[in-house]
Amino acid sequence: MSPPPLGRGRKRAAHAFDGALGDTELITARAALAQGRWAAVRALLVATGDDWDRRGHRVTVLAQESSTQAWARDWLLAEPESADAAVLLAVASVQRALNGKEKPDQARKACHSAVALAPADPTPWLGLLMLERTLGSDEDVVRLFDEVRHRHPDHHHAHHLMTARLAERRPEAGQDPLHEVYDFAGWSAEQAPADSPLAILPVVAHAERYRVLAAAGWEPADPVASGHWAGRRARQVMKAAFDWWLEWERDDHPRSYVDLNFLAHAKFCEGRGAEAAALFHRIGPHVTPAPWGYPDRDPYTAFRAARDSVLGAA
Structure with missing residues (x-):
């Protein structure tokens, strides 16, 4: 309507307001993840590839769900080398830190772990920018913004x-x-x-x-x-x-x-x-x-x- x-x-x-912004594939994967079926999210992120704007949007929306961190951790345990799982876990940790449900240092550690698995991906740096945009100094925010732009100069979310x-x-x-x-x-x-x-x-x-x-x-x-x-x-x-x-x-x-x-x-x-x-x-x-x-x-x-x-x- x-x-x-x-x-x-x-x-x-x-x-x-629904942050999915009408992305039907994202909405479907989000519903599956809420039921613990992270394979749908894996397929979604593989299909997204290096469309960094879309990837950042999809990961951020998925990370806002309360159960995402737990399911992303299970996914990473099953596939320890999965950069997608690490990035999703990192941004979910950031969301929890911003909601006061996790220590910010734990979220920062998760983001840097994701960076190690996906050095070309601006999304874990976007997660850090989201965190420090609220908690960090101006110098931190500028530094992280530059890290995102280094990987994708026109990143809209950043x-x-x-x-x-x-x-x-x-x-x-x-x-x-x-x-x-x-x-x-x-x-x-x-x-x-x-x-x-x-x-x-x-x-x-x-x-x-x-x-x-x-x-x-x-x-x-x-x-x-x-x-x-x-x-x-x-x-x-x-x-x-x-x-x-x-x-x-x-x-x-x-x-x-x-x-x-x-x-x-x-x-x-x-x-x-x-x-x-x-x-x-x-x-x-x-x-x-x-x-x-x-x-x-x-x-x-x-x-x-x-x-x-x-x-x-x-």
């Missing part, structure tokens, strides 16, 4: 984590257009290939910065009433992201087989997202098999409606 259209209120329970961390600096500066989070997002978008979904990172930066300002009491809880999205810079950012989205949806686009909803993924990172980003999650009918998009989603209609609602019709 599709969520209600823009402008209608909804109860929280009516739109529970860029989202870094954006969220930078957005939390100097909340007292308010809507400073020169804040470092905007510089980072702009630099990342400029450095990425022309068809990279990192083009939308400046929008994520605005959303994450709003989250921080609202939490600190510098902005109202309602993003529409804040004016945060109404300034000239915000309009430029929104237009650039909207133009990129239209380009991405072209039938002849070189990567048109992937429908990446990175505004939704901003919410996926760490299981939370900016209040402003929620404006883009109210969707219309559109079928896509791609794991990064929601089923029954029309990005063009949803983005245009959200843009017009917040900024006024172009």
Whole structure:
């Protein structure tokens, strides 16, 4: 069932967020793992291969399940040389550490063990970045971000984590257009290939910065009433992201087989997202098999409606 259209209120329970983002293969493997059948996860990760963005997404979603660590440990005992088992165990340990159910040093050790088995894989480094994004120093976060980028320069999840961390600096500066989070997002978008979904990172930066300002009491809880999205810079950012989205949806686009909803993924990172980003999650009918998009989603209609609602019709 599709969520209600823009402008209608909804109860929280009516739109529970699923980090799987419509990846049916992932959803099936996750259900099997919950029953202790880790062979389905093994097949899923083998099929994923070195599609690092998709691998990071799938491993992170699987790791969020409460039983994953135990089953991943059983898998690793059965196949001690399995890099996939080690990576899944590592990220599951990170999730437990972030939930206060395991010591962070144990999660760090598990991640480094996974690195030893899969040195080219950015996913265990992503796990460490997820951990230190919450617990570590700025130097730790930057170092781990560089480790991920060394293996996959355009890793979207790592860029989202870094954006969220930078957005939390100097909340007292308010809507400073020169804040470092905007510089980072702009630099990342400029450095990425022309068809990279990192083009939308400046929008994520605005959303994450709003989250921080609202939490600190510098902005109202309602993003529409804040004016945060109404300034000239915000309009430029929104237009650039909207133009990129239209380009991405072209039938002849070189990567048109992937429908990446990175505004939704901003919410996926760490299981939370900016209040402003929620404006883009109210969707219309559109079928896509791609794991990064929601089923029954029309990005063009949803983005245009959200843009017009917040900024006024172009």
